[in-house]
Amino acid sequence: MSSSFKYVYICSKVFTFVMAVTIAFLTYIRLDSTLPWNVNITFTDWKNALVQKRCNDTKFPSQLNTEGNWGVVDVNETIYVISAYYVLERERVFIIGTKPFFEVSVICQLWYTSFKDNRRHVQQTLANVVAPIGATAYNFTSTIYECKVQTTEKQPEYVSLVMASCEIPRNLLKVRDASKPDGYQRRFTVCLSPVFKYDNIFQMVEWVELNRILGAEKFVFYNYSTGVNVNNAIEYYVKLGLIDVIQWNLPFPDIERNIEYFAQKAAINDCIFRNKNVSEFIVNIDKDEYIIPHSNDIITWSQLIDKFNKNYAGYVVRHSFFRLDWKLKNQNFSEKRFAEKYNLVTLTHFEHEKKIWPPNHRSKYFARAEVVEFGNVHEIPRGRIFIVPPELALVHHYRNIGKPEDHDKVIDFTVLVKYGDNLSKHVQKTWKALSIV
Numbered sequence: 428m429s430s431s432f433k434y435v436y437i438c439s440k441v442f443t444f445v446m447a448v449t450i451a452f453l454t455y456i457r458l459d460s461t462l463p464w465n466v467n468i469t470f471t472d473w474k475n476a477l478v479q480k481r482c483n484d485t486k487f488p489s490q491l492n493t494e495g496n497w498g499v500v501d502v503n504e505t506i507y508v509i510s511a512y513y514v515l516e517r518e519r520v521f522i523i524g525t526k527p528f529f530e531v532s533v534i535c536q537l538w539y540t541s542f543k544d545n546r547r548h549v550q551q552t553l554a555n556v557v558a559p560i561g562a563t564a565y566n567f568t569s570t571i572y573e574c575k576v577q578t579t580e581k582q583p584e585y586v587s588l589v590m591a592s593c594e595i596p597r598n599l600l601k602v603r604d605a606s607k608p609d610g611y612q613r614r615f616t617v618c619l620s621p622v623f624k625y626d627n628i629f630q631m632v633e634w635v636e637l638n639r640i641l642g643a644e645k646f647v648f649y650n651y652s653t654g655v656n657v658n659n660a661i662e663y664y665v666k667l668g669l670i671d672v673i674q675w676n677l678p679f680p681d682i683e684r685n686i687e688y689f690a691q692k693a694a695i696n697d698c699i700f701r702n703k704n705v706s707e708f709i710v711n712i713d714k715d716e717y718i719i720p721h722s723n724d725i726i727t728w729s730q731l732i733d734k735f736n737k738n739y740a741g742y743v744v745r746h747s748f749f750r751l752d753w754k755l756k757n758q759n760f761s762e763k764r765f766a767e768k769y770n771l772v773t774l775t776h777f778e779h780e781k782k783i784w785p786p787n788h789r790s791k792y793f794a795r796a797e798v799v800e801f802g803n804v805h806e807i808p809r810g811r812i813f814i815v816p817p818e819l820a821l822v823h824h825y826r827n828i829g830k831p832e833d834h835d836k837v838i839d840f841t842v843l844v845k846y847g848d849n850l851s852k853h854v855q856k857t858w859k860a861l862s863i864v
Contacts, residue, residue, distance in 0.1 A: 482593035497678040498598025500588045511586045512700040515606035522572040523697045535574030538585040567686045569693035605703040613644040616706035618698035621675045621689035626654025629770040636853040642728035649675045649694040696801050709794040717823045740798045740810025746789040746822040753778040762851045772825045773842045781835045786814045
């Protein structure tokens with residue numbers, strides 16, 4: 428071995444050793460400066476020490492974060508949180524938020540109030556990132572942080588995420604209960620992903636009324652921005668108790684470039700956890716989509732779901748495009764004049780592409796709230812999933828898409844035959860009420 432090579436070899440060994448010691452030391456300092464210095468300490472020991480650490484000097488935050496006020500976690504403002512939910516069966520608090528695409532390490536601070544002296548105290552645990560990331564073309568992604576609680580005897584009242592042990596938090600979230608109830612208030616809740624500059628009131632009224640006929644009992648709207656016409660319709664439905672509105676004020680500049688579809692996955696999972704203890708099923712569909720039963724003996728979602736085994740986390744329904752640039756001519760039916768006046772696309776467009784997309788590609792789903800862990804836009808990533816045969820149900824997606832010269836189409840009068848008359852009556856009643864508004 429030459430002297431120069433030997434010198435390089437020794438230097439590389441020394442550099443590797445110094446880096447290893449530095450990383451270990453920084454990790455030690457980050458978690459807890461009071462931990463015993465022991466080269467044999469395990470990760471479990473670190474976690475236990477973190478939990479047992481009493482943060483007597485950590486101040487309870489004065490400002491509570493809500494849907495309209497995202498909470499920042501770090502000084503660089505790259506991690507945000509929006510809502511928190513406690514699930515007793517899983518002994519965890521789940522925090523909905525966002526993160527940058529690189530890996531992050533954060534700590535949960537769970538806040539309790541003592542029965543003895545009515546004073547607040549905090550327990551710490553390492554957070555686990557449990558949701559999959561989205562498209563890598565963006566700087567940030569929606570995510571879920573998971574915090575294991577140390578006792579199930581009492582639910583944490585609040586939670587904060589911090590970067591270091593006993594750090595004074597920059598955020599505070601009220602912990603909502605999402606545990607399994609003795610009985611559900613409703614069977615189907617529909618979640619609408621964030622809408623942006625949305626003012627198509629004809630589409631909205633049709634979407635709400637047809638979904639009500641199918642079985643929807645509550646709608647949760649995630650509203651980034653809507654026009655005055657849609658706002659009037661929303662106010663009408665809010666007064667009826669049919670719509671809950673979550674004002675989705677994202678904290679990022681240049682939102683369309685920074686995070687995927689206005690943090691769509693954060694909204695989907697917030698809706699799932701928000702309704703876990705009140706709704707048996709969470710339905711994920713967009714404002715131009717409908718889950719339509721196709722079997723002759725099935726009219727409603729309840730009748731559809733009851734056909735299947737109950738031991739599933741979700742039921743995925745496959746998808747096909749009903750092209751708005753296709754329109755059958757010379758079709759006469761009793762609802763036609765009314766349908767054209769109020770631009771009811773489901774009663775004026777009866778042709779879909781022959782292609783039925785495979786499961787998890789543009790499909791939508793019914794999530795069983797009791798067992799679903801979290802959801803993506805077109806799939807449920809974990810749990811036992813049932814793929815609904817397209818002859819039983821199909822996602823009707825009404826939009827312009829595909830090649831204009833494509834003529835491979837299927838004529839489908841399912842909505843007209845099953846729901847046309849009822850839908851026309853529902854829409855007419857709503858428009859009379861809206862005209863008064």
